[in-house]
Amino acid sequence: MSRSEEDAGPGGPRWALVLGASSGTGAAIAEAVAQQPGLDVFGVHRGRYVDSGERMEHAVREAGRRAVPWQADASTPEAAEAGVEALRKVAGPRSVKLFVHSIAGASVGHFLSEGEDRLHARRIRRTFDTMAHSFVYWAQALVAADMLAPEARLLGLQNVLDGTHLSNTGLVSASKAALEMYVQHLAMELGPLGHRVNLLKFGTVMTPALKHVYSPEALARLEAAHARMNPAGRMCTVEEVARFVSVLAGEDAAWFNGATIDFSGGMTLKLLDLVLNA
Numbered sequence: 001m002s003r004s005e006e007d008a009g010p011g012g013p014r015w016a017l018v019l020g021a022s023s024g025t026g027a028a029i030a031e032a033v034a035q036q037p038g039l040d041v042f043g044v045h046r047g048r049y050v051d052s053g054e055r056m057e058h059a060v061r062e063a064g065r066r067a068v069p070w071q072a073d074a075s076t077p078e079a080a081e082a083g084v085e086a087l088r089k090v091a092g093p094r095s096v097k098l099f100v101h102s103i104a105g106a107s108v109g110h111f112l113s114e115g116e117d118r119l120h121a122r123r124i125r126r127t128f129d130t131m132a133h134s135f136v137y138w139a140q141a142l143v144a145a146d147m148l149a150p151e152a153r154l155l156g157l158q159n160v161l162d163g164t165h166l167s168n169t170g171l172v173s174a175s176k177a178a179l180e181m182y183v184q185h186l187a188m189e190l191g192p193l194g195h196r197v198n199l200l201k202f203g204t205v206m207t208p209a210l211k212h213v214y215s216p217e218a219l220a221r222l223e224a225a226h227a228r229m230n231p232a233g234r235m236c237t238v239e240e241v242a243r244f245v246s247v248l249a250g251e252d253a254a255w256f257n258g259a260t261i262d263f264s265g266g267m268t269l270k271l272l273d274l275v276l277n278a
């Protein structure tokens with residue numbers, strides 16, 4: 001009997017497939033769902049975050065669950081098929097309780113710039129493949145390989161830039177808008193089969209990517225700005241987002257479908273006040 005069969009409770013083996021599991025939000029989600037509701041983790045990434053990837057695997061195993069890493073660029077349909085095939089070999093059919101799309105790979109810049117930051121066609125295609133289309137490719141591969149467990153949850157991640165724009169993030173927002181429509185249409189297609197597809201929207205959280213991009217002074221300014229913006233007076237943490245994903249994976253969240261769930265903590269509510277009255 002394989003380990004996944006041994007582990008199978010009355011509901012069978014239960015896995016989380018996490019794209020982007022080695023860093024930031026994806027790593028925190030992998031750790032949280034290993035704890036609650038107690039899922040084994042198949043974590044996909046390209047291997048650039050060695051330390052945090054190992055920390056995540058260690059934490060999942062500490063929680064008594066399996067952690068299986070799979071290294072690839074997850075943005076193509078071929079990668080989705082190969083990844084799901086690899087997962088099927090370790091997990092068996094109908095075993096994926098939770099699929100989370102937490103890869104980040106978007107170009108920032110301006111559509112009409114004549115400079116380095118021009119959002120040219122290759123950047124547009126690459127951003128949409130990574131941030132949006134890959135959600136569909138993995139959903140298609142999971143269904144084709146009969147990998148979704150009963151009442152599976154599929155989750156995309158959204159930021160707050162859908163209503164409040166930063167001038168260099170037009171391509172990020174456009175790809176997230178596509179992701180939101182993919183989520184709604186997949187919810188309609190998968191709903192009758194008992195599955196749920198949602199988008200979780202949250203504000204800025206401190207991730208290695210942010211720490212890599214900003215200097216310590218800029219990070220301190222960023223934290224101070226979020227303390228002014230967020231009604232709670234501080235930044236949200238990846239752990240808070242991850243714990244809420246555990247909730248979304250549970251029975252009580254079963255009626256959410258096709259929803260954009262706002263976990264932004266009111267981050268953009270005070271912007272007019274800050275501009276007009278600060």
Ligand SMILES: NC(=O)c1ccc[n+]([C@@H]2O[C@H](COP(=O)([O-])OP(=O)(O)OC[C@H]3O[C@@H](n4cnc5c(N)ncnc54)[C@H](OP(=O)(O)O)[C@@H]3O)[C@@H](O)[C@H]2O)c1
Pocket residue numbers: 019020021022023024025026044045046047048049072073074075101102103104105130157158159160201202203204205206207208209
């Ligand atoms: N951070 C925030 O403040 C925030 C707020 C709201 C929403 N979100 C959303 O949360 C998601 C994750 O963001 P994050 O900030 O947590 O990102 P992050 O810390 O940069 O982590 C991204 C993860 O995705 C992997 N990855 C990136 N491109 C990949 C690819 N093509 N194929 C396979 N793996 C890939 C990375 O590992 P490798 O590079 O080694 O592949 C890493 O594990 C994104 O969808 C983002 O829009 C983030």
